[in-house]
Amino acid sequence: MDAPLPSATARQALYREMSPLNLTPLWEVLHALVPPQPASPCVPAHWKYEEVRPYLKRAGEIITAEEAVRRVLILENPALRGQSAVTQSLYAGLQLILPGEVAPSHRHTQSALRFIVEGTGAYTAVDGERTTMHPGDFIITPSWTWHDHGNEVEEPVVWLDGLDIPMIRFFDAGFAENGAARSQSLTRPEGSSFARYGHNMAPVRGDAPFGATSPIFSYPYERSREALHQLERCAPLDAWDGYKLRYINPLTGGTPMPTLQPFLQRLPAGFDGQGWRQTDGAVYSVVEGAGTATIEGPKGTLRFDFQARDHFVVPSWQTLRLQSTAGCVLFSFTDRPVQQALGIHKEERLA
């Protein structure tokens, strides 16, 4: 065997001897630090509701919402176990609230979205106003607003929590505090925000009540579903997305939340979509119907046959193709607003 080249030995000696000073050579890591294209450590994953539901039920038997504060099973990316993250920037979980329970009031800098998966009639209260939950409703908890959840009906209610927890952790910019009371006192009747901002109209005077976040807490499914059905009758079908709309902040036309962009899309019966990739990894919640998501990444191709109430995650820059024989409706959210603010968002639609 040849003796190591003097340069290799000299390099190893340099690395070893400078290491106590917390110095390390860039040239050994440059390629991974500045990759030629996104190389997410995340993998695609699919949570079938029929498989998750029994564990949610068991969680309901071993801990109360009160004790847990939030009784949530976190959807962890299989490649990021232990990090409470579904992608490097996004958090997702399924929250259960049983009849009679209250998830006590608190507030935090992290922004949350709720997408109702099962059950009708639980409420979330934000800043003195309650919103009743129905399957398919998209509900916002703006950063630093008091919020508590409760269930005064007879059935369990489950929703998808989408938060920017990993982003806020990355910036080391998170604050949180608990409310003095279990439930916040109500200062406005239900529907006040929607009356002011939910009809393509806005108050004549006054600022945006939640700054960069939408003044509407709840985007009822009844409305958004109707929009998609109308589109199906009158708009051309998009070969990649089917019929897809983004939720907006009515005061700006932009994203409803500074860190997250939610979407709703309908794939008509027989949809056989084309593939596309985007730098924002996406979390999907299947609202109605069934279909197939084919995700092609560096380690191969995965195929998820999804049904209503299933969830799946598509990592950054992996190619997604959607198909549906009978038709379906999909909710999804990504970190697109942050990438757009940084001028780095990129999308590629493959022919």
Ligand code: GTQ
């Ligand atoms: O409902 O406030 O899934 O603070 C994680 C953190 C839900 C909530 C989560 C939270 C909440």
